[in-house]
Amino acid sequence: MKKFVTVLFLILTVFTISFAAKTVTVEFWTLSLSTFSDYINEVINSFEAANPGIKIDWVDVPMGSIQQKLVAAIASGKAPDLVNLNAQYVLDYVAKNALQPLDEYVTEVDKFLYWEGLWNGTVIDNKAYAITWYVGPSGVMIYNKQLFEKAGLDPNKPPETWEEAIEYSKIIKEKTGAYGIQPNPGGINNLSDEGIQLVSPDGKKATFNTPEAVKKLESMQQAFKEGLFPPDFIIGDWQTGTQKYSAGELAMFPASTMIKHIQINSPSIYAVSDIAPSPRKKSGVTRLDPMNLAVPYNAKNKEEAVKFGLWLTSPYWQIEFSKLATIVPSTKVTLETDLWFVERAEEDLNIKAQMMSNSSKLMMYAEDSTAIGKIIGASKYSEFKRILDEYWQAGIKGEYTAQEALSLAEKECNKLLAE
Amino acid sequence: MKLTRKKQQLVVIIAFLLVPIILLGVFSYYPIIKGTILSFADYNMLTSEINWVGLKNYRWLFNYKYFYVSLLNTLKYLIVVPFIQFASMGLAVLVNQQVPGIKIFRTLFYVPVITGSVIVSIAWRWIFDVDGILNYFLMSLHLIKEPIMWLLDKNMALFSCMFVTFWRGLGYYMIIYLAGLQNIPSELYEAASLDGANSFKKFTKITVPLLKPTMLLCFILSSMSALQVFEEILLLTEGKSQTTTLMFELYDLAFNKLEFGKSAALAIVLSIFLICLTFLNFKIFGLGGEKEK
Numbered sequence: 001m002k003k004f005v006t007v008l009f010l011i012l013t014v015f016t017i018s019f020a021a022k023t024v025t026v027e028f029w030t031l032s033l034s035t036f037s038d039y040i041n042e043v044i045n046s047f048e049a050a051n052p053g054i055k056i057d058w059v060d061v062p063m064g065s066i067q068q069k070l071v072a073a074i075a076s077g078k079a080p081d082l083v084n085l086n087a088q089y090v091l092d093y094v095a096k097n098a099l100q101p102l103d104e105y106v107t108e109v110d111k112f113l114y115w116e117g118l119w120n121g122t123v124i125d126n127k128a129y130a131i132t133w134y135v136g137p138s139g140v141m142i143y144n145k146q147l148f149e150k151a152g153l154d155p156n157k158p159p160e161t162w163e164e165a166i167e168y169s170k171i172i173k174e175k176t177g178a179y180g181i182q183p184n185p186g187g188i189n190n191l192s193d194e195g196i197q198l199v200s201p202d203g204k205k206a207t208f209n210t211p212e213a214v215k216k217l218e219s220m221q222q223a224f225k226e227g228l229f230p231p232d233f234i235i236g237d238w239q240t241g242t243q244k245y246s247a248g249e250l251a252m253f254p255a256s257t258m259i260k261h262i263q264i265n266s267p268s269i270y271a272v273s274d275i276a277p278s279p280r281k282k283s284g285v286t287r288l289d290p291m292n293l294a295v296p297y298n299a300k301n302k303e304e305a306v307k308f309g310l311w312l313t314s315p316y317w318q319i320e321f322s323k324l325a326t327i328v329p330s331t332k333v334t335l336e337t338d339l340w341f342v343e344r345a346e347e348d349l350n351i352k353a354q355m356m357s358n359s360s361k362l363m364m365y366a367e368d369s370t371a372i373g374k375i376i377g378a379s380k381y382s383e384f385k386r387i388l389d390e391y392w393q394a395g396i397k398g399e400y401t402a403q404e405a406l407s408l409a410e411k412e413c414n415k416l417l418a419e
Numbered sequence: 420m421k422l423t424r425k426k427q428q429l430v431v432i433i434a435f436l437l438v439p440i441i442l443l444g445v446f447s448y449y450p451i452i453k454g455t456i457l458s459f460a461d462y463n464m465l466t467s468e469i470n471w472v473g474l475k476n477y478r479w480l481f482n483y484k485y486f487y488v489s490l491l492n493t494l495k496y497l498i499v500v501p502f503i504q505f506a507s508m509g510l511a512v513l514v515n516q517q518v519p520g521i522k523i524f525r526t527l528f529y530v531p532v533i534t535g536s537v538i539v540s541i542a543w544r545w546i547f548d549v550d551g552i553l554n555y556f557l558m559s560l561h562l563i564k565e566p567i568m569w570l571l572d573k574n575m576a577l578f579s580c581m582f583v584t585f586w587r588g589l590g591y592y593m594i595i596y597l598a599g600l601q602n603i604p605s606e607l608y609e610a611a612s613l614d615g616a617n618s619f620k621k622f623t624k625i626t627v628p629l630l631k632p633t634m635l636l637c638f639i640l641s642s643m644s645a646l647q648v649f650e651e652i653l654l655l656t657e658g659k660s661q662t663t664t665l666m667f668e669l670y671d672l673a674f675n676k677l678e679f680g681k682s683a684a685l686a687i688v689l690s691i692f693l694i695c696l697t698f699l700n701f702k703i704f705g706l707g708g709e710k711e712k
Contacts, residue, residue, distance in 0.1 A: 067674050068674060071677065074465045075465055092676070092677060093677075095677075096677050097465070097468075230550075231549040232549060232570075232571070234571055235571065235659050382675070390659075393659070394573070397572070412484065
């Protein structure tokens with residue numbers, strides 16, 4: 001009997017050890033998503049149930065500390081297996097050879113699920129470095145119908161072009177004292193929206209100093225001078241824009257994920273608001289800043305990490321996520337295909353914005369906001385952006401004439417690109 | 420084996436010195452040495468690759484536009500030092516009076532020092548907003564006709580940041596000066612009064628000379644803080660409106676652009692500035708009371 005018990009114990013031990021050895025733990029980091037812990041845990045549970053040998057260890061990292069934590073983790077050989085990074089971070093880490101190309105783990109069938117413009121956003125030198133996840137609603141704005149009415153404008157006819165938006169803003173400013181619109185402060189975004197090529201095809205020369213660019217900058221400079229924009233938009237302060245819109249001091253605001261914030265904190269303004277497409281871009285291209293899932297080069301369980309990444313970014317789970325957060329999926333299965341969204345689109349502005357932003361027409365031509373980085377090289381991208389933004393914003397503020405600002409930016413960018 | 424008294428003393432001294440030496444070694448000397456070495460390398464911290472590039476990082480730095488912009492701004496930031504020192508010294512003299520409720524004032528002046536930097540930045544961004552309370556106040560008093568772009572105007576933004584530094588540091592240096600003032604024997608003032616000295620004479624002939632070591636300490640501390648200013652810039656302007664400083668560039672190079680070699684080169688240059696400035700402070704103030712003898 002004693003012998004039997006010993007043998008049984010040994011068998012059980014060996015069985016347990018061999019079972020435990022087969023379980024792979026994937027460490028997964030997200031960026032400031034702790035609010036959605038129920039959702040993330042639900043995805044993890046479903047994945048673990050479908051993949052018994054893989055366990056997911058989820059860690060949520062605050063956006064502000066991701067860089068330090070990730071650098072330390074990768075440098076010390078304790079990198080997470082899968083990490084949530086925005087497009088800029090992906091570019092920076094690829095420049096430092098710190099991300100694993102995913103092509104050997106992803107099939108053409110997998111790739112086909114995502115919008116090409118977004119998937120290609122992380123393809124550098126023909127290698128895919130991340131799985132594209134979600135984006136904030138882009139190409140749409142929230143606007144205050146009450147301010148439109150007070151200004152004598154038709155609240156059901158928001159402006160369709162940039163020129164119209166400026167005209168509307170002038171009337172709103174004159175009749176109500178409120179700011180008209182909060183534009184994007186970035187040079188790259190504004191010039192790309194105008195359909196202006198920023199650099200030559202070989203990436204060696206800046207080509208943005210054109211009459212169209214001067215015209216756009218002059219119009220922004222004039223509008224700024226007339227007080228049509230909330231001035232603090234120049235330091236990229238979306239929080240201030242949200243506050244101004246919430247206080248009824250701003251008529252049109254590309255609120256994106258902040259619509260929920262306005263809904264909760266300023267219900268009276270939310271009640272008189274509506275959603276409309278942002279003034280049309282001449283380029284016809286919507287520039288998005290997608291969240292991605294990347295695998296560090298020294299991650300221990302790369303294949304399993306990619307498997308989980310594809311699960312998390314699958315159309316089903318992204319649409320489920322869109323029901324909880326004001327986001328738009330990166331997959332071709334749009335929110336229009338889901339009855340839950342269709343039924344609620346008219347009563348909830350968050351959903352209306354999501355639906356409008358997630359239309360096939362818009363997403364088909366979307367590209368990620370760092371696209372220029374692939375032409376000029378990841379290492380030069382942030383410097384290029386800094387120079388161009390700095391002169392663009394100085395031009396808006398009237399520190400230079402539009403032509404001077406663009407010429408100075410061109411000169412410095414050419415110096416950078418020639419290095 | 421029995422140790423002699425001298426050897427016993429030596430063991431005790433070494434035991435006491437060992438802990439700070441280890442701490443300094445790990446947290447100060449090692450990073451200094453490592454940083455100096457890295458400044459001569461193209462170091463990819465993520466993959467641990469090191470390519471020795473000699474003086475390339477320094478050459479790059481001296482050709483880098485933002486090095487000069489940030490250097491100029493950092494030097495401009497030193498303007499805050501005399502203002503903060505004289506104001507905090509004056510404040511210390513005021514709160515050194517023995518009047519009822521003085522402790523409340525001391526506490527109130529110290530509150531900005533212990534207030535979290537994020538709260539400070541949010542509050543000051545509201546105040547400095549073009550539609551903010553400061554412009555409202557100045558326009559209500561008819562002191563200005565149009566709102567001032569405190570954080571947006573390139574000629575104004577750095578001074579706005581400096582004002583926040585001034586506001587935050589005032590209480591800190593006030594406490595140090597207060598401690599210095601309270602160490603001055605009251606007999607000296609009594610003797611001076613008997614000799615017919617007025618308040619100004621007492622201040623210039625007793626307070627200032629005896630406060631010299633404290634002044635040296637405060638000037639060194641505030642000069643170093645000014646040269647290393649970072650938080651105010653990051654939280655108020657993010658380096659925009661031409662407010663970037665050496666420390667901000669250093670952080671940006673290391674943690675945003677992951678250029679650790681270039682960042683280390685900049686750190687070395689900044690350290691040289693700090694050493695020079697500290698030396699200058701010692702020259703101006705002498706070595707406190709010791710030199711007076």
